[in-house]
Amino acid sequence: MTEATPGQTVGPFFHHALAYPGDSELVPFGAAGSVVLHGHVYDGAGDPVPDAMIEIRQADASGVVPAVGGSLRRRGSAFTGWGRCCTDAAGHYWFSTVEPGLPFFAVTVFARGLLDRLFTRIYLPDATDAVDGLVATRETDGRLRFDIHLQGPSETVFFTFPRT
Amino acid sequence: MLSVQRKTLVDGVRHASLAFDPVTTSQHEISDEIAKIHADAPAGAPLLDFPPYRSTLLRHPTKELQLVDPEGAELLAPVFGHSDVAPVEADLTVQRGGEPIGERIRVHGRVLDGDGRPVRRQLVEIWQANAAGRYSHQGDQHPAPLDPNFTGVGRCLTDDDGWYSFTSIKPGPYPWRNHHNAWRPAHIHFSLFGTDFTQRLITQMYFPGDQLLALDPIAQSITDPAARSRLIASYDHSRSEHEWLLGYRWDIVLTGSHATYLEPSDD
Numbered sequence: 001m002t003e004a005t006p007g008q009t010v011g012p013f014f015h016h017a018l019a020y021p022g023d024s025e026l027v028p029f030g031a032a033g034s035v036v037l038h039g040h041v042y043d044g045a046g047d048p049v050p051d052a053m054i055e056i057r058q059a060d061a062s063g064v065v066p067a068v069g070g071s072l073r074r075r076g077s078a079f080t081g082w083g084r085c086c087t088d089a090a091g092h093y094w095f096s097t098v099e100p101g102l103p104f105f106a107v108t109v110f111a112r113g114l115l116d117r118l119f120t121r122i123y124l125p126d127a128t129d130a131v132d133g134l135v136a137t138r139e140t141d142g143r144l145r146f147d148i149h150l151q152g153p154s155e156t157v158f159f160t161f162p163r164t
Numbered sequence: 165m166l167s168v169q170r171k172t173l174v175d176g177v178r179h180a181s182l183a184f185d186p187v188t189t190s191q192h193e194i195s196d197e198i199a200k201i202h203a204d205a206p207a208g209a210p211l212l213d214f215p216p217y218r219s220t221l222l223r224h225p226t227k228e229l230q231l232v233d234p235e236g237a238e239l240l241a242p243v244f245g246h247s248d249v250a251p252v253e254a255d256l257t258v259q260r261g262g263e264p265i266g267e268r269i270r271v272h273g274r275v276l277d278g279d280g281r282p283v284r285r286q287l288v289e290i291w292q293a294n295a296a297g298r299y300s301h302q303g304d305q306h307p308a309p310l311d312p313n314f315t316g317v318g319r320c321l322t323d324d325d326g327w328y329s330f331t332s333i334k335p336g337p338y339p340w341r342n343h344h345n346a347w348r349p350a351h352i353h354f355s356l357f358g359t360d361f362t363q364r365l366i367t368q369m370y371f372p373g374d375q376l377l378a379l380d381p382i383a384q385s386i387t388d389p390a391a392r393s394r395l396i397a398s399y400d401h402s403r404s405e406h407e408w409l410l411g412y413r414w415d416i417v418l419t420g421s422h423a424t425y426l427e428p429s430d431d
C-alpha cells in the first residue's frame with residue numbers, strides 16, 4: 001500500500017470555504033418525515049468548541065446508501081445521504097435529515113486544535129448492537145440528540161479502521 | 165513544566181492551557197518541545213496529543229481509538245458531480261472583478277487511493293490566505309491587507325485519471341498566537357474525499373524551501389520526516405507558463421479503500 005498523505009488540522013479559517021447554503025439540510029428543515037439530529041461539541045474542560053465541523057454520511061429511510069451527486073447545490077432533488085455542519089458560537093451542530101434504514105449515522109469530526117479528523121457513529125435510539133455510548137437520545141419533541149466530547153470524563157468513542 | 169501541565173489536565177482542571185503564556189513562550193522553547201517529542205518513535209500521522217500546538221491540549225482524545233470494520237454508510241463516500249461544482253471555481257484569480265495581487269501559481273496533481281488507483285470525479289476543496297497572509301474570513305485579525313479580488317476559496321472535481329488543478333495566488337505566511345512570534349509557513353488547505361467514507365482527509369499543502377516549516381508545530385506534529393515531506397509540493401517547471409505563472413505539483417494519497425479489501429459478503 002502506498003504511504004498515505006498525512007492529515008492536518010482544519011484550522012480556524014474554514015467556514016467561508018466549507019460551509020454553504022443547505023449544507024446541513026439533507027432534507028429541508030421541517031419537511032414531512034424529516035428528523036433533526038443535533039448536539040454540542042465539547043472540549044476536555046467541558047467548554048463548547050465553536051470552531052468544529054461535523055459531517056455525516058447515512059443510508060436513506062429504506063436502508064440504501066445513495067451514490068448520487070447534488071449535496072453542494074441542493075435543490076430539493078434526490079437525497080444524497082451526506083451533509084456537513086460547522087458548529088456555532090455555542091458549539092452546536094444540527095442536521096435536518098431522515099432516520100436511516102441502517103442503524104447509525106457515520107460521523108467525521110474536524111476542529112481547530114484537532115490535528116486529524118476523528119471518526120465516530122451515532123446510533124439510532126432503538127438500534128440493536130450499538131457501540132456503547134454512541135446512541136442518540138430521542139428528545140420529547142422528536143429530535144435526536146448526540147453530544148460529542150473530544151476529551152474528558154464523557155469522551156466520545158472514536159474509531160480507526162483497518163486501512164486507516 | 166510541561167509534564168505538570170499535562171497532569172493537571174488529566175486531573176480535569178479547567179483551563180489548564182492558560183498556564184501556557186503565548187506572549188512569553190519563545191520559538192526556542194517550542195522548538196525544544198518539538199525536538200523532545202521527535203526523539204521518540206516517528207509517526208506518519210499527526211500526533212493528536214501534541215502540546216507544542218497549544219490548542220490540542222483540551223481537544224485530543226485520551227482514549228485509544230477503537231478499531232472497527234467499516235460497514236453500511238462507512239463503505240461509500242459521498243458522490244459529487246458537475247451539478248455541484250462549476251469549472252470556474254478552480255480558478256481563484258477570476259472570482260471577482262479584477263486580478264488579485266500576488267505571485268500567480270498553478271497547483272496540480274493526482275488524488276490516488278492507498279492502492280495507487282486514481283480517485284475519479286471526486287470533490288477537492290481548497291482555502292488559503294491571500295498574498296499578504298490574510299484570510300477572507302471574519303475571524304482573521306492579522307493586520308495585513310485584504311484583497312478585494314481574492315476570496316482564497318476554490319473547488320474542483322478530479323478528472324477520469326484523478327488529476328486536479330487550481331489556478332491561484334501564492335499565499336503568504338501569517339502570524340498566529342500559539343507562542344511569541346509564531347508564524348505559519350505558507351500553505352493551502354485541502355479537503356479530499358475518496359471512494360470510502362473512511363478515506364476522508366483534510367490537510368495542508370506546503371511550498372518547497374520554506375524556512376518556517378521546521379518551526380511550525382502543526383507541520384511538526386507529523387514526527388516522521390518522510391511523512392512530513394509528503395505535504396510539500398514540488399516546483400514543476402513543466403507547468404509554469406511563459407510570462408504568466410509558476411507551476412507546483414502535489415500528489416495526494418488517501419488511505420486504502422475497504423470496498424475491494426474486505427471479503428465479499430454474500431448478502
Ligand SMILES: [Fe+2]
Binds near residue numbers: 011013293348351353
Ligand atoms: Fe491556514
